[in-house]
Amino acid sequence: MKSKVFILYTGGTFGMKESENGLEPSTWKEIIEYLPAIKNQTYFNHFSSINFTFDTLEPVVDSSNMNPAIWKRIADCISDNYNSHDGFIVIHGTDTLSYTASALSFMFENLSKPIVLTGAQLPIFHPRTDGIINLSNAIYIAGYKRFELTCIPEVCICFNDDLLRGNRAIKSSTNDFEGFSSPNFENLASLEQRIQISENVLPIPEGKELKIYPTFSQKVVNVTVFPGYNVAALQDLVDNKKIEGIVLKTFGSGNLPKDDSWKQLVQTCEKNEVIILATTQSANGRIEIGQYAASNFLKNPIVANGKDITSPAALTKLMWVIGNFEFKDRIKMLSKSLRGEISLYN
Numbered sequence: 123m124k125s126k127v128f129i130l131y132t133g134g135t136f137g138m139k140e141s142e143n144g145l146e147p148s149t150w151k152e153i154i155e156y157l158p159a160i161k162n163q164t165y166f167n168h169f170s171s172i173n174f175t176f177d178t179l180e181p182v183v184d185s186s187n188m189n190p191a192i193w194k195r196i197a198d199c200i201s202d203n204y205n206s207h208d209g210f211i212v213i214h215g216t217d218t219l220s221y222t223a224s225a226l227s228f229m230f231e232n233l234s235k236p237i238v239l240t241g242a243q244l245p246i247f248h249p250r251t252d253g254i255i256n257l258s259n260a261i262y263i264a265g266y267k268r269f270e271l272t273c274i275p276e277v278c279i280c281f282n283d284d285l286l287r288g289n290r291a292i293k294s295s296t297n298d299f300e301g302f303s304s305p306n307f308e309n310l311a312s313l314e315q316r317i318q319i320s321e322n323v324l325p326i327p328e329g330k331e332l333k334i335y336p337t338f339s340q341k342v343v344n345v346t347v348f349p350g351y352n353v354a355a356l357q358d359l360v361d362n363k364k365i366e367g368i369v370l371k372t373f374g375s376g377n378l379p380k381d382d383s384w385k386q387l388v389q390t391c392e393k394n395e396v397i398i399l400a401t402t403q404s405a406n407g408r409i410e411i412g413q414y415a416a417s418n419f420l421k422n423p424i425v426a427n428g429k430d431i432t433s434p435a436a437l438t439k440l441m442w443v444i445g446n447f448e449f450k451d452r453i454k455m456l457s458k459s460l461r462g463e464i465s466l467y468n
């Protein structure tokens with residue numbers, strides 16, 4: 123069967139070349155010369171019955187420059203081509219790839235096609251590049267019809283030989299080809315000699331119309347608590363209503379120092395409608411408010427329980443919820459799973 127795959131190049135190490143200032147992104151025209159499988163020059167012409175559309179998001183960037191305006195441009199590009207393609211690939215720098223994947227997962231409601239983000243630890247021009255295998259694997263997922271694979275109707279990250287749920291992934295290594303991991307959720311697929319898809323964890327599309335919620339508030343902060351943390355600067359932001367939300371990365375399973383300054387902060391947040399999304403700073407596991415006396419401050423209606431959400435997903439979700447929905451709905455939305463970003467617990 124034929125497949126139509128849309129590939130959007132946004133930058134990142136995948137397409138970078140040495141310059142006087144260090145690695146800098148190059149053009150798709152140069153990159154494609156290094157992708158024999160796409161140019162159908164290989165012995166196995168597996169991609170010959172895929173119709174590719176290539177597009178570049180100008181200017182291509184190191185992904186440290188990503189921001190909500192660019193997330194929206196990526197989403198617009200996908201939605202403009204949504205009906206005419208079976209799957210989408212976004213080539214992206216690894217540094218903020220998990221943020222973009224999370225952001226896209228929240229932006230699109232009722233997704234019924236795969237959006238696969240990928241990148242590379244070594245540029246496509248390097249003899250040991252991981253870019254070719256990463257992109258080839260992504261093409262199998264986005265072009266699933268051609269390979270008679272199950273459709274994975276969600277935003278995912280294809281890296282090395284793993285396919286991860288986008289809003290569950292973190293960049294866990296700057297060096298390993300296995301650059302991403304999904305600490306609290308099983309992988310969606312493994313792409314070894316055989317491609318094995320974990321069908322039981324995939325969402326089931328309800329056939330509803332695709333909706334896009336494109337706005338992200340930047341009036342948020344990401345705070346990691348540490349022994350001796352001085353709350354004064356944060357209190358000032360809340361007192362003066364300079365922010366509308368805090369991702370609070372607490373100790374362990376939701377704990378904070380037993381200190382009046384924290385108590386006061388939470389009370390002011392309640393008064394000034396500044397949402398606290400409580401998460402853990404541990405790499406793995408979830409928070410349980412009330413398990414220890416040290417998490418008592420968080421038993422407050424202004425606090426949303428992030429459970430086992432990752433840091434990039436927590437931040438993008440908070441920005442997105444504040445950007446698109448009324449205050450009265452926000453805490454509830456943050457405390458439950460909207461796109462599979464939080465595990466269900468009894």
Ligand code: ASP
Pocket residue numbers: 133134135136183184185186214215216217218241242243
């Ligand atoms: N700095 C690069 C980026 O995020 C790193 C990479 O792509 O691996 O664009």
